[in-house]
Amino acid sequence: MGYNEQERAFIEWYPRGYGVGFKVKRRLFETQTEYQRLEIYETEGFGKLLVLDGTVQLVEVGEESYHEVLVHPVMLAHPNPRKVLVIGGGDGGTLREVLRHDTVEKAIMVEIDEGVVEASYLYLDVAKDLLDRLIKKEEPRAELIIGDGVKYLRETDERFDVIIVDSTDPVGPAKLLFSEEFYRDAYEKLNEKGLYVTQAGSVYLFTNELLDAYKAMKKVFDRVYYFSFPVIGYASPWSFLVGVKGDVDFTRIDLERAKKLDLYYYDPERHETLFQMPRYVRKLLEGQ
């Protein structure tokens, strides 16, 4: 796991000995934050690479393949997303995409690890200006809270149209973000029409974690959808889960609003293709 001298590469090893690697020029930064070990590398072909506890979080060139796909399908399926909560997402990429929607009046981002926000601000070209404004409390439509997302969601009096969980994988510190209890808190804090979305791991390599999360969400939300996308930097395809509260149809999105976004990875005009899933995984999910 990690930096390999012989290859001059950072390689992340997944279960069953499957690896995703990036050739790197050098390590730019490393630190132990309050919560995790954080490293930043300069890659040969994908800009800078952010690593937390040995797992790839993003590469600059291609990060939109994650952030666009996490954010825009739910934002465009919701008829009028005005209040949005982002849990995690300390690099700022998710909030950046949220704020591209004119409908948004207020977005709150709750990140547990200030170290991720600081390192992202200092080293990454993902959402530098936005993070700067957030830190200085100069962003009119958004607020950064450094704190525990689980605790925040349980205690807040705010209500949201869309809740986006942009966390590390459902193993380790983020495990609680994939629990039935947390989903119940989220459901309660959604408005009458609300959408919840979370990344849910590698389709092929974290299939059991995907199934567990889907099962738990089905107990809580009115309807649950799964979809997948090839995220650059992860063992693709990557899975995502959407929980629906009330009368919202996630299979349809607002193409008029989509046009203004001019996206690079997620293709609103081909929204139906988002639901690609190997047949055996679909069967496992539907067998729940």
Add this chain to the structure above:
Amino acid sequence: MGYNEQERAFIEWYPRGYGVGFKVKRRLFETQTEYQRLEIYETEGFGKLLVLDGTVQLVEVGEESYHEVLVHPVMLAHPNPRKVLVIGGGDGGTLREVLRHDTVEKAIMVEIDEGVVEASYLYLDVAKDLLDRLIKKEEPRAELIIGDGVKYLRETDERFDVIIVDSTDPVGPAKLLFSEEFYRDAYEKLNEKGLYVTQAGSVYLFTNELLDAYKAMKKVFDRVYYFSFPVIGYASPWSFLVGVKGDVDFTRIDLERAKKLDLYYYDPERHETLFQMPRYVRKLLEGQ
């Protein structure tokens, strides 16, 4: 490129320094065939791994994610595929999937490198029995020809309903299989209603090769479709191109025939999701 002692892994490095790796227990076999360097490894979690000239061809556990997706969409879109040509595919996986269709009366496989067929027969659990029957000329519905697919297609008097190109990537020896001249030969040797399919490389990392092949196919076929799927072992998503001759609609497949196949990766009931493509790649393709 290749085996890494420090990691005990085989890692294939793609352009821009992107790597896909498999932890391996040992190398089982290596040889220089008449055409290429061939290696077989035993991986930790994906069965055996076949490598040609340093590039991953398949892993046993997951090879269906390639062979099913290459074969069944065209076979199920064609109303009655009786005569099928496979070019390449020396491991036998593609022909194995072709022969699962009862409609097939005769399938011909033209593989240039006998060494691939032999090593696959001896070492891989992909299509051992089928290769055995082919070598002994005991397979009633299929024939193996060791020879140059380009030359074969130019000279044959046979006509086909479906032509499947299961080759190495459009760099090096397989380059001719992605040329306009070859597509013209293929078009000519298709019956009045015919489908041609080829793998076309990594969507993200061989985008230019995909665009070039698409452009050349558009000059020849009546209609051309692109699709993608997460193939295990390759830098996913992997792209595929379909050329249509005559009145066949590749967006519709025969669900009745599909049911009998009980597939693992390709999902005929969600055929429309096969067309997933990052939006910028779709725009590039449509800009042709």
